[in-house]
Amino acid sequence: PELRRLCVHESIGNKIPKEGFVEAFDELSIPVELVGDDETYDETDAVASFEPRPEFLDAGWVHVIRAGYDAFDTNAYETERTPLTNSTGIHGTTVGEIGVGYMLSLARMLHIYRDHQNDGDWYEPDYSRPFTVEDERLCVIGLGTLGQGISERADALGMDVVGVRRSGESVPGVSEVYHPDDLHDAIADARFVAVAVPHTPSTEGMISTAEFEAMRDDAYLINVARGPIVDEDALIDALDSGTIAGAGLDVFETEPLPEESPLWDFEEVIISPHRGSATNQYHLDIAELVAENVRRYQDGESLKNRVA
Ligand code: NDP
Ligand code: 7N6
DSSP: OOOOEEEEEGGGGGTSOHHHHHHTTTTOSSOEEEEOTTOOOOTTEEEEESSOOGGGGGSSEEEESSSOOTTSOHHHHHHHTOOEEOOTTSOHHHHHHHHHHHHHHHHHTHHHHHHHHTTTOOOOOOTTSOOOSTTOEEEEEOOSHHHHHHHHHHHHTTOEEEEEOSSOOOOTTOSEEEOGGGHHHHHHTOSEEEEOOOOOTTTTTOBSHHHHHHSOTTOEEEEOSOGGGBOHHHHHHHHHHTSSOEEEESOOSSSSOOTTOGGGGOTTEEEOOSOTTOOTTHHHHHHHHHHHHHHHHHTTOOOTTBOO
């Protein structure tokens, strides 16, 4: 059956403005309604949501406004034959820029200067500390939208970029692609290691004590993907012991990052509050994707970004 309405679940308000998102569908062929947890669905409904709800399985199609759909039970969607789509493909620029932003700051010390500026302190660092990212090696783990967004920009800055992915498929600007079985070889010579894989059973904890030991002691970890891919206790130990030099982190095992987390207190750790993909236009990028899929659904075409 045809879709009769698009239901926008209020959980999207976590990350984007609810009214602005609904208004972005001005030209849509079906009405758009903002819905809460008391709503029920049937197969003539499409749902766009940030969080999962069991009731969504009754809808005709469900769209996750995130690229990472690890919170959604894909098996249940397959069993119920409810199509599930995600928002991969729109974060290359936003997360790409934050990825190189962390690296440039960590190399050129902007984060440290800002810390001292807060105290009106004309801080002059050790001569040996600053460096340029140019000619430094970056290893990007996961070479999809995020990984390519970071790689492309790092390559433009003159970095030596290598990467890791299962398929081995090459990516412009990435000089060598390693298989995940050779992760330690891939990260061993890197000054920066950037994590950009989805959170799955095979990536959970993929960066832990052994990986920090395989890394250079002057290396920095960047995580823009999902917290549980990095063993956070092992990261804290590696930072404490000087096994690695620092980190740029947008995602955490628990979000918001608890006040008592030791991660807040490392001078060489930059923390952003899972806003690596945020811009004032973000809701429009997501709406464009959803509108394209409404059109495809109504025309009987296959949906873009179908994950279940
Ligand atoms: P994509 O699907 O475009 O890319 C994922 C990449 O990871 C692919 O290149 C895939 O390549 C690779 N990959 C998958 N499994 C493994 C593995 N076990 N080992 C090595 N490589 C692997 O996803 P996106 O780039 O759009 O997003 C990636 C993740 O980043 C999302 O799942 C989400 O969790 C997170 N994210 C975070 C954001 C933020 O705000 N911080 C914003 C957007 C996304 P291959 O198949 O060849 O292995
Ligand atoms: C903001 C979600 C993703 O997976 O977690 C990120 O896309 C950002 C809507």
